[in-house]
Amino acid sequence: MNLGEILNILDADILTCASSLQKTVESAYCADLMSDVLSFSTTKSLLITGLTNVQVIRTAEMAAIELIIFVQGKRPDLRTINLAIEKNIPLFATGLSMFEACGRLYERGLRSQVHIYSQSPFGSCRTGAS
Amino acid sequence: MPHRGLVKVCLEEGVFFLTGKDFTNAGAASSSLKGILERLGVRKDxxxxxxxxxFEAEMNVIIYAVAGMMKYRITDTEISVIINDMGHxxxxxxxxxxxxxxxxxxxxxxxxxxxxxGLPNIRKNTDSLTVDSVVGEGTTMEFVIQLNAVN
Incomplete structure (x- = not known):
């Protein structure tokens, strides 16, 4: 899926330059916890998040994220946008909720690369085991 | 080159200084290290x-410590990074x-x-990790990543 399609699907605005709209992503990951992004995201992914601080850009840089989408109408400050431009990471912003944004992309065929995290740290909570 | 494979040829080494609670520049050292590896043509993965x-190690210093250092050494076979801090x-x-x-x-x-x-993720991404810590003085962490690893 290329960035131009994603922009349309999410009715999003581009916060960085528009030159990268032909770029493609293969999968998606969504989280507000940057620790989770660093642990579980995969390459050639986009990141959907409600967090707009400068650490999001740093995290995306380290995890080699191809595109960041801010949801819920949130906008990062200029310093954050400038760092993204410097690191060549495109930023989109949409008024959609995180659920709606994920749902629309999923509907159009985008998936996450890993479906089941076998080593869930909280697995025992889920099964109710004591 | 003599003894190649036995002697590690150092390609680049250096040090970054880290300041605790400086969240504005948090990640700058790791970003610079990433840039150096890109310049040296290291494999993307x-x-x-x-x-x-x-970055995880750097964030630990920024979050928990007063100050710290990140030392790196890149040879023809591996990347080693030592992070030590003055912290709890x-x-x-x-x-x-x-x-x-x-x-x-x-x-x-x-x-x-x-x-x-943080620490589990550092262990997951590295080939070896050692952590030494003295309560009230600080923590030293060293990790190594092999350059010739199979994907």
Whole structure:
């Protein structure tokens, strides 16, 4: 899926330059916890998040994220946008909720690369085991 | 080149200084290290693993310590990174290595960090990891990533 399609699907605005709209992503990951992004995201992914601080850009840089989408109408400050431009990471912003944004992309065929995290740290909570 | 394979040829080494609670520049050292690895033409997946491990370690210093250093050494066979800090130290390293265990304050969690995945994630992305800590003095962490690893 290329960035131009994603922009349309999410009715999003581009916060960085528009030159990268032909770029493609293969999968998606969504989280507000940057620790989770660093642990579980995969390459050639986009990141959907409600967090707009400068650490999001740093995290995306380290995890080699191809595109960041801010949801819920949130906008990062200029310093954050400038760092993204410097690191060549495109930023989109949409008024959609995180659920709606994920749902629309999923509907159009985008998936996450890993479906089941076998080593869930909280697995025992889920099964109710004591 | 004589003894290649036996003697590690150092391609580049250096040090970055880290300041505790300086969240504005948090990640700058890891970003620079990533840039150096890119310039040296290191494989992308190895760069990603190194950048993630270095960033997690750097964030630990920024969050918990007063100050610290990140020393790196890149040879023709491996990348080694040593991070030492002047901080509280880690009383129980085994516990700190447990996924989900965290002592991070709320403002750190609001920034998206401190969910207790840092040390486990460093271990996941590196080929070897050692952590030494003295409570009240600080922590030294060293990790190595092999350059010739199979994907």
């Amino acid at each position: 190895i760069i990603r693993r190194t950048a993630i491990a270095a 130290g880690i009383p129980n390293i085994e516990l700190a290595m447990t996924e989900g265990y965290s002592t991070a304050p709320d403002y750190v969690r609001e920034m998206g960090f401190g969910s207790g995945m």
